[in-house]
Amino acid sequence: MAVASTLLSSVQIDPLTTLGTLVALLSSYLLYKVYFYPNFISPLRHIPGPPNESKYNKYHIPFVGNFLDILIEEAGVPHRRWIEEYGGLVRYRGLFNNQRILLADPKAIQHVFGTHSYKYPKPNRVVRILGQIIGRGVLLAEGDAHKKQRKMLNPAFGHKHIKDMVHIMAGPAAMLGKMWEERVDQAENKVAEFDITTDLGRATLDIIGLAGFGYDFQALTNPNNELSQAYCELFNTSSNIIQLLRAFIPIYVHIPFEHNRRRWRAIHSIDRVSTRLIAEKLAQALANEKAGNDYEEEGKDLMSILIRGNEQVGSLEDGKLTDQELKDQILTFLAAGHETTSVTVTWMLHVLSIYPEAQKRVRNELLTELGRPDENKPLTYDALNALPYLNACVKELLRFIPPVPTTSRIASEDDNILGYEIPKGTQVFLSPAALHKLKSVYGEDAEEFKPERWMDPATLTDNQTTTKHVTPDMHWAYVPFLTGPRNCIGSKFALIETKILLYYLLVDLEYHPSPGFTFKKAARVTWRPMPGMKLLVKRVQGSGPAAVPR
Incomplete structure (x- = not known):
């Protein structure tokens, strides 16, 4: 020593x-x-x-x-x-x-x-930031956890169940259409100018509440709805700088700045609602089981279907989802199930306002094939999907402004892509916003909105045939819902929801740009217009309270 x-x-x-x-x-x-x-x-x-x-x-x-x-x-x-x-x-x-x-x-x-x-x-960092909002459900799960969740969710998003939900989705969509019509009728000169973004977010929140959980959030009728305000805070308010700080400096979200406190209050609100929903759905499933109810007497919403399927699995070792995994699916349904559709319809109405001929054509198709809502003609999945121009408009909008402009992945091990060595940890990006407008794929008019590119050339007039039409060999460059085993499981749900909303918002109302209004496309959870999307809205000539039914 x-x-x-x-x-x-x-x-x-x-x-x-x-x-x-x-x-x-x-x-x-x-x-x-x-x-x-x-x-x-x-x-x-x-x-x-x-x-x-x-x-x-x-x-x-x-x-x-x-x-x-x-x-x-x-x-x-x-x-x-x-x-x-x-x-x-x-x-x-x-x-x-x-x-x-x-x-x-x-x-x-x-x-x-x-x-x-x-x-x-x-x-x-993507999992960390998004996971606080949407949980670790199917959107963020990886590996075996994703395979298990995807397998359990597939039946709920099956073709038959989506078809059965059309009339459920139609309720909030019809309510929103009526609200806007009343706003127009009360406006000076019968032309209303307003931001469509918030209302569409509330309508799609009500739709996912009813179709996803059999629960009415009443977001459209209650402007102070807790859940709606929480999502507005999470999706609308952060600047690019704040987004970057949250992504690259994990501790930043815990610094008690006012915008961080608002964000955590919003996250806690959503967590509280999702906890209540899962408790209610599990209790309902148990009550139905004890009562011996058959399928026709049970809920047909996504969560009820998922819980019934989950109970049939038996054990966690067999692939049964835990209560936390079920709750994470609720968080995912709530966020992804309403946000992507609301921004898609927002962008569609904006684009149709600056392409009036396309707006007029899709409206005429809806009126000709489906009629007006007041004619009591049932709105069906098959009828909506049988409208070629509406389908082409939706496809083109998702090409023109995809809901998620860019996504990324990390190489978990050394790899080789196209003969190049890719070291473990390399970040790899896919940009639908870039792929969808490649002139080498879609032609010289790739940066124009042209629904005709998705239609059969034989059905078009001579002045429309100059557009390069989409063929199967071009589909690799069209990925609005991504591709492969991690593609969007709710794509069919989102597409039919979009078409239903467009039907109720287009048949009696027309949309025009708001003079002087400017916006930017901001990449948040989705690609959103900032500070919103203000349009001029008025009645279609010949429609309104005094119009004679067709």
Whole structure:
């Protein structure tokens, strides 16, 4: 001990020297990570891509890569430019020269999102941020957990069940149409100017409440609805800077800024409602089982179907979902089940307002084939899907403005894509916003809204045949609901919901741009108009309270 003490006392540690050593080591490590490795060592350096610079980097800030292009330009625009110039596999740089891979080749897309989809999970920060809002349901689950949840959910989203839900979805859609008609009738000169975004969010929340859980949230009739206000807070209010801070600095969400406190209050509100819903649905299922009720006497909403199927499995070892997993499905249904459809219909009405001939044509088709709602003609799944121009408009809108403009995955192990080595941890991106407007795929008019591209050329007039029509070989570049085993399980639900809303909102109302109103497309959970979407709304000539029924 004496010797050791003598040795320690003889060692003099200079704090400044120690600090300098630590700074030098950290600087060397950072220089290696952001400069030497990506430029001289990484196998990704062989993949073609844009120069490591940005026209927006006016002050030559180091190590920002192409990040400013993505931050400043509309989603998909820089990606599309790089795809057209560098091909189907592109390397570009994020902050601190972080290397990213962009997919735009059908084989590469199939490799990542199809054949090897479970080797490419969602990034941790995406799961962390989204998981606080939508739980760890089928949208965020990975591997065996996803396979189990998907298997249990498939029957609830089957063709027969979706058909049975049309009349349920029609209720809130019809109510919204009546509300807007009354607003127009009470407006000066019978022309109302208002933001359609909030009302559509409330209507789709009511639809998912009834069709998803057999529960009436009454969001349309109650402007102070707790759930509606919570989702408005989560989806509408964050700036790009706040989004980035929450994504890249995990502790940021816990700093008691007012916007963070509002966010957590909203999350707690949604959690409270979902907890109540799962308790009520499980109690109802138990009561039905004790009463010996058959299927016709039980709920036909998505959650009831899921719970009945889950009870038939038997045990957790056989694949039965836990109560927490069931609750996570509720969180997923609530968020994804209303948000994507509300923004889709918002964008559709906006686009139809600036393409009046398309608006008139789809309205005429609805009136001719289905009539007005007051004619008591039943609205059915088959009737809506038999309308060629309506179907073409919906497909084209999802091409023109996909609900989710960009998605990403992380390579969980070393891989090879199109002959290029992809190291473990590489972030891989797919941009529907870019793919959907590739002129090399859709032709020179790819940036125009043309529903005719989805229709049979034989049914079109001569002046419409110049459009390049979509054929099966082009479908790899059309992924509004993604592709492969992780594609959107609720796509059929969302499509029919969109068509139902359009029917009730188009037959008696017409939409025009609001003069002077400007907006931006903001990538949040979905691609939303910010600060909303204001339109001029008025009655279609010949419709209204005094109109004679057809």
